[in-house]
Amino acid sequence: GAVVSQHPSWVICKSGTSVKIECRSLDFQATTMFWYRQFPKQSLMLMATSNEGSKATYEQGVEKDKFLINHASLTLSTLTVTSAHPEDSSFYICSARDTPWGSADTQYFGPGTRLTVL
């Protein structure tokens, strides 16, 4: 149980275009999902917390107009990188918190999406 999927797993796009990444909890409902960014050989950096049916909460320094997050259902959250630039190239990982069963603090992670902006 507690499987989280991400799509796509790898995307290459031109500078200036927008890219949408999907995060799905496959076998549980997730009222809260999290979006992280990870640079090579570094730890995860939380970008935003996504709550179903409400606006996402962004971490300091993360542009909410550039990284649009939508959490329309209990099993799906999307991250759209708008007007992508090469510096947005990174590994984006989502996670979901399982509720009501299991530890409320435990997060299950998706496999990640590698974004390369040319």
Added chain:
Amino acid sequence: TQLLEQSPQFLSIQEGENLTVYCNSSSVFSSLQWYRQEPGEGPVLLVTVVTGGEVKKLKRLTFQFGDARKDSSLHITAAQPGDTGLYLCAGAHNAGNMLTFGGGTRLMVKP
């Protein structure tokens, strides 16, 4: 400011050796998780500890949560090449709150 200090950052050892990874903070955590991540993949949950002084074992891996719930350790016995990866600790300050990640420990086990 990184609230969780993880050490060492890098560790290269021979197969069969033992090792310990530490995760320290000045803050109290309601729970702490350990994850293992391989290149190009998302972190995989190894264990969650919630009680001060708690010890959990997962085959050759032993996890301990400090009595004051401010620190944790991961001990691997007789490391194998398959243990190679990035180990991450992550703590939550309040039940249901977001996780704060340590900087990670990159482990390489040579055959």
